[in-house]
């Protein structure tokens with residue numbers, strides 16, 4: 001049977017202080033994705049290999065890794081693409097590694113949380129007044145941004161994230177826009193505070209790699225760019241008409 | 248207040264405006280004044296007519312916008328080139344003063360030149 005070599009970056013802090021590459025040969029199967037090959041190693045070769053995955057269908061966003069230096073979802077990236085190998089597999093760039101291919105997501109989730117990706121309403125309607133209705137056009141405004149699965153690939157693709165760990169980053173802005181463009185939401189002003197300050201949207205220099213690697217076509221670069229325009233308009237308004245920006 | 252504490256939206260507006268205006272107009276100037284006219288591709292006006300044209304208030308305004316905004320476009324881009332390309336973000340204050348300072352000085356010089364045509 002044909003086989004292919006996976007060079008997997010391993011980090012076992014209790015054994016070695018430095019990460020190192022370990023080679024594994026796996027049988028090649030046409031229908032296998034990278035994750036299948038890792039599962040093969042885990043089940044048949046080396047049970048100590050550690051990595052995250054769950055849905056195996058590009059939905060949960062947990063299986064992101066660097067494959068030949070590109071951030072991808074390993075459950076939807078076929079082995080075949082990288083033949084004849086060897087295929088280099090490493091944890092997502094710019095994140096602190098906990099063990100092998102598992103990275104610490106705290107920093108990312110903190111940034112997402114600061115962008116307040118939930119509906120914020122000034123006044124709650126009483127239930128008797130019925131639901132908050134939305135037209136298909138209003139849905140279309142934000143639907144694209146709602147497709148984000150928090151896979152963090154965009155952070156690993158972004159050179160600004162690499163240089164400035166405080167930069168809020170692509171997905172957090174896309175998720176903020178998900179709610180800013182929602183007709184039921186009034187939270188725009190609250191999100192501005194975080195997103196328009198130092199290390200916010202204006203740190204982005206529109207490299208655009210985030211949108212290239214995004215597996216869900218969220219286009220976070222576009223989300224940031226639209227936010228910059230809105231932010232600039234609001235800034236000028238606040239200078240010309242300071243009494244209007246009271247939020 | 249819901250707006251930013253820093254001035255980035257202001258610089259970014261000048262950057263965006265400068266990028267747009269220079270992308271549209273500077274290639275036209277380069278082709279016309281840098282290539283077509285010197286090579287005599289077509290008959291044009293003589294120098295005095297150009298001078299007259301450049302003295303028109305709208306032409307002055309146009310020249311001011313193209314030159315000044317292009318300078319601010321450069322300043323903003325160079326600021327981030329120094330931050331990210333040369334990784335000098337720790338010198339932020341100096342870089343900001345240096346880049347936008349040059350653009351501001353260039354703008355003053357532009358005004359002087361435009362009015363002394």
Ligand code: SF4
Nearest residue numbers: 148149151152154214
């Ligand atoms: S924007 Fe795209 S790449 Fe970034 S976390 Fe969301 S789904 Fe992943």
Ligand code: FES
Nearest residue numbers: 055056061063075
């Ligand atoms: S395992 Fe869920 S996205 Fe890959």
